[in-house]
Amino acid sequence: MNRVHAQQGMGNQAGFSIEGPLAYCVGNWVASNLHDVELQLSSAGWPKDRLQLNLGGISALDTAGAWLIHRTLNALQASGLQVTVLEADEKTRQLLDLVKARSESAAELPRPYLPGFLESVGRKTGGQLQQFYEFLAFTGHLAFIATQSLMRPWRIRWPLVVKELQYAGVNALPIVGLLAFLIGIVIAYQGGVVLRDYGANIYVADIVGLSMVRELAPLITAIIVAGRTGSAYTAQIGTMMVTEEVDALRSIGIAPLDMLVLPKLIALVIALPLLTVFADVMGLFGGMLMAAGMLDLNSSTFIERLTEALSLDSYLSGIGKAPVFAVIIAAVGCFQGFRVYGSAESVGRQTTVSVVQSIFLVIIVDSLFSIAFSKLGI
Numbered sequence: 001m002n003r004v005h006a007q008q009g010m011g012n013q014a015g016f017s018i019e020g021p022l023a024y025c026v027g028n029w030v031a032s033n034l035h036d037v038e039l040q041l042s043s044a045g046w047p048k049d050r051l052q053l054n055l056g057g058i059s060a061l062d063t064a065g066a067w068l069i070h071r072t073l074n075a076l077q078a079s080g081l082q083v084t085v086l087e088a089d090e091k092t093r094q095l096l097d098l099v100k101a102r103s104e105s106a107a108e109l110p111r112p113y114l115p116g117f118l119e120s121v122g123r124k125t126g127g128q129l130q131q132f133y134e135f136l137a138f139t140g141h142l143a144f145i146a147t148q149s150l151m152r153p154w155r156i157r158w159p160l161v162v163k164e165l166q167y168a169g170v171n172a173l174p175i176v177g178l179l180a181f182l183i184g185i186v187i188a189y190q191g192g193v194v195l196r197d198y199g200a201n202i203y204v205a206d207i208v209g210l211s212m213v214r215e216l217a218p219l220i221t222a223i224i225v226a227g228r229t230g231s232a233y234t235a236q237i238g239t240m241m242v243t244e245e246v247d248a249l250r251s252i253g254i255a256p257l258d259m260l261v262l263p264k265l266i267a268l269v270i271a272l273p274l275l276t277v278f279a280d281v282m283g284l285f286g287g288m289l290m291a292a293g294m295l296d297l298n299s300s301t302f303i304e305r306l307t308e309a310l311s312l313d314s315y316l317s318g319i320g321k322a323p324v325f326a327v328i329i330a331a332v333g334c335f336q337g338f339r340v341y342g343s344a345e346s347v348g349r350q351t352t353v354s355v356v357q358s359i360f361l362v363i364i365v366d367s368l369f370s371i372a373f374s375k376l377g378i
Contacts, residue, residue, distance in 0.1 A: 014065070016040065021047045026057030029065030041072050046081060056087030066092075066099045138335045145257050146265065160263035168229045168264075169271030173278060175228070176221055180212070180279035183220060184286030187211055192295050201295040205305035208287030213310060213318045217279040219366055222325035225272060226358035230333035233264055234354040237337025238347040246338070256338075265330040272326035273319050280318070313378050321369055325362050332358045 014033040016025045023046075027033065053073070058065075076083050088096070115123065149156050191207040237260055240246050246256050284306065291297040336354035340346045 018044060018046070021050055022052050022054060024054045024057055025069070026059075028060040029058055029068070030060055030062045031064035034064060034068055038068060041068070046076060048081075050082040050084070051076060052084045052086050054086045055092055056089075058088075058092060061092055061095055063095070063099065066095045067103075070096060070099045070103065135332075135335055138338070139331050142257060142261060142265070142331060142334075145255075145262060149258075149262060155258075156266065157259065157263055160259070161266050164264050164267035165271055167232075168225065168268050169274060172225060172228060172271070172275060176224055176275050176279050177282040179220060179224060180217060180282040181286040183216055184208055184212060184283035184288075185290045187216070187283075188287035188290035189294065192291060196295060201291070201297050202301065202305050204287070204291050204295060204297065205302050206309040208284060208291075209306045209310045210314060212283035212287070213280050214314050215318070215366075215370075217283055218276045218318045218321045218325065219362070221272065221275045221279045221322070222329065222362045222366075223359055225268070225275065225326075226329045226333075226362060227355050229268065230329040230358045231351050231355050233330065233333030234337040234340075234351045235347055236260075237334055238340030238350055241338065241340045242343065242347065261330070261334040264334060265327065268326040268330045269323050272329075273322040276319055276322045280315075317369075317373055317378055321366065324365060324369075328361050328365065329358045332361065 014025075014027040014029045014037050016023060016037060018024075029037070053069075055069075073083055073085075085096075188204055188208050192201065192204045195201055195203055195207075237246070240260070246260075249256050249259060288299055288302045291302055292299060333354050336350040336357070340350050
């Protein structure tokens with residue numbers, strides 16, 4: 001005789017037992033009592049050929065209990081065992097039939113629709129166009145608020161501007177200076193290797209000066225700020241969206257753009273040109289050190305040649321890009337922050353999107369500047 005006991009069918013408990021080809025279900029088969037019974041059912045020693053399942057001992061049955069019995073019967077029948085249900089009352093049979101009908105209808109549900117390649121491309125394109133339209137609307141609203149604030153500067157929250165200027169400007173000096181210094185060294189080395197073969201060592205100052213001042217310093221600074229500060233803007237505003245702090249600001253009559261976006265925009269427009277000037281100095285300093293060490297070009301000669309190679313137009317063309325880059329980084333970072341919803345996962349996703357879009361737009365705008373300067377002869 002093969003006999004397996006779960007909880008005994010006493011009081012409000014649920015249980016079952018197997019005696020040869022007979023299995024007995026007893027007690028209250030309700031959701032709160034099924035944990036141990038389910039474990040016993042999964043490890044029971046069932047007979048080989050046929051089984052008679054006696055449900056007469058069940059005193060209470062809910063949907064969870066009926067589903068457990070139905071699932072067990074299906075598993076036994078799928079293994080080739082012939083199962084017969086005995087002594088089930090009318091309510092038990094009705095509930096078992098209902099569970100069986102619902103499970104069969106659920107199994108017959110159609111597969112989820114999977115769009116084709118062209119449809120997927122169309123949907124993604126439509127989504128990107130919609131996002132671009134929303135970004136333009138956000139930028140227009142921000143420009144309107146910024147114009148109003150410039151006409152009424154006393155309404156600007158200057159303490160927040162100073163705080164953001166500290167974070168976006170002063171705290172970014174080490175990383176910007178270090179990278180600009182290393183890039184200046186790399187440019188001087190790569191250019192010096194070629195110029196040394198032709199005896200034109202002195203022109204390394206031209207290469208370092210023009211490349212850093214016109215292109216690399218503003219571009220590298222913008223990319224660093226986009227990854228460092230733009231992502232922080234998205235994460236900060238996104239977290240406030242998740243915790244509903246933005247809705248709280250609206251409820252007390254404070255416009256989120258006035259408090260959260262405008263100070264960041266003003267601070268970054270001030271900080272990025274200053275960071276670009278700092279990057280110019282550090283990049284030229286790095287190039288001067290490499291020229292002195294590799295090309296025997298002393299600092300006075302390097303600086304003298306640099307003053308001849310660089311013009312005011314070249315310097316201003318590099319500095320003039322920085323405020324435009326700052327507006328792009330601040331607008332994209334804050335816009336993606338307001339698109340966060342639901343969870344911390346959304347914060348991470350939109351932060352990634354913010355950095356990628358900021359860098360992409362900065363490079364696109366920089367190329368447009370290069371084309372425009374070329375047409376204007378600057």
